[in-house]
Each structure stands twice: as structure tokens, then as C-alpha cells.
Amino acid sequence: MSHHRRVYVVARDIEIRRVLTQFVSGIGAEAWPFSAGADFLKILDYLEPGCVLLDMDVGDVDGLEILSELTRRGLGWPAIAMSAREELPLAIEAMKLGALDFLGLPPKREVLALALAPAWRALDRAIEAGAARREALDRISRLTAREIDISLALLNGGSNKTVAHKFGISVRTVEMHRAHIMSKLGVKSLAEAALLATQAGIDPTRRAVDLPERGLATARFAGGAGRESRTALARRF
DSSP states (O other), X not given: OOTTOEEEEEOSSHHHHHHHHHHHHHTXXXXXXXXXXXXXXXXXXXXXXXXXXXXXXXXXSXXXXXXXXXXXXXXXXXXXXXXXXXXXXXXXXXXXXXXXXEEESSOOHHHHHHHHHHHHHHHHHHHHHHHHHHHHHHHHTTSXXXXXXXXXXXXXXXXXXXXXXXXXXXXXXXXXXXHHHHHHHTOSSHHHHHHHHHHTTOOTXXXXXXXXXXXXXXXXXXXXXXXXXXXXXXOOO
């Protein structure tokens, strides 16, 4: 088992937490127990990627809300939902929100081991995707605000002439900006630039997006994985 594998155990009941934590430690993974869903969500941005063992009846925060938040933040962390109720509607809703599996509480050790097998693979993919996202954002953070505006105009299908008209500059100036943008991003075409934006989780067609602060290269992001250095900047992006 790889040393980086971490499991967040979110369960209200102290005995359930103890059993799950002992199991996780026993298979060589690192267990981080949380007795409250709110505590888990509060520091979620500062945590390394990991699997989540989630008691849907955690109490202070609805388990479905926690699953929704994991999805909304695009972390890609695998979550295994658990509940003593074992209600089909709850299981269906949890799976719709991205849970890999739905187990009864307390789960049998062999059942939990089987559920974690695909979770490890999903975690490895999330870590790789996070690393690619961080690199893409690092490259995009090299652009100035004006270069971001121009690159978006170009990615949205604007020609050099129409972009020049839009910003009240010469076509030659647009061409110079375009060359600088390509150089800073390390790409050779707009198609490659669009792919880079996609890897960063940015939709070039949106009018406002979340962009990283300058110097994101020193920050830990989704692959390693805090977002304290990302600021939501509403640009004409």
C-alpha cells in the first residue's frame, strides 16, 4: 500500500470512529477521524487528497451536503457513504452525488476492504489530475490581466482584427500579446491553450472564473492540496 494513502473518517459515533480508524490503520493507511462534518468541511481546503469514509448520519451537517460539497469543489476524492439506516432512497441519492459505494454501519471488515479497492484507484487518479491542474494554473498565473482578457477573446473565436477592435488597440499589438501569451503558457496554438484552460478547470466561455493568485507555484493545490492561495477574481474571462 502506498504511503500517501489517507482516509478521512467522518462519523459522529465514537465507537464507529474507533472501529473504522483501527481498520484503516491496520491496512497501512493514514486515518484522520472527524466527529463533526462541519469540522471536516472547515479545513477541507487545507487537506491532502484522500478517501472519505462518511457516516451519512454525522449529525451536525447532512451527509448529502458533504458529498455535494466534495463534488462542487471538484476534488475528485473517492467517498464511501455509510449509514445504519440502510435506506434505498438515501443510498441512491448518495450515489447520485458521487459516492463510490453505500455500506451499512458498522460495516464488516471484508466488505469495507472490497469497497476501498476501487477507492484507492480513484484516489490515485485524483492526485494525478490535481497535479496536472496545479501545473496548468501555474502557467496561466503568469499572464497579466490584459493578456488574460485577450487570450479569452481569442479562445472565444475572435480574430486578431476583431480583438483589436474590441480593446481599441492595433492588430499588431494583438499579435504581440498573442506571441507573449503563447510563450508564457508554453503552447504553440490556441487549441493547446484551450486544452490548458480545461486542465485548469477553467471554461473559456464563462464571463467570470476563479483564477489563481500570482505565485501559485509555491502553493499546495488539488494535487497536494490546499486552496489558500487561490483568489476568486471576477474578470472578463
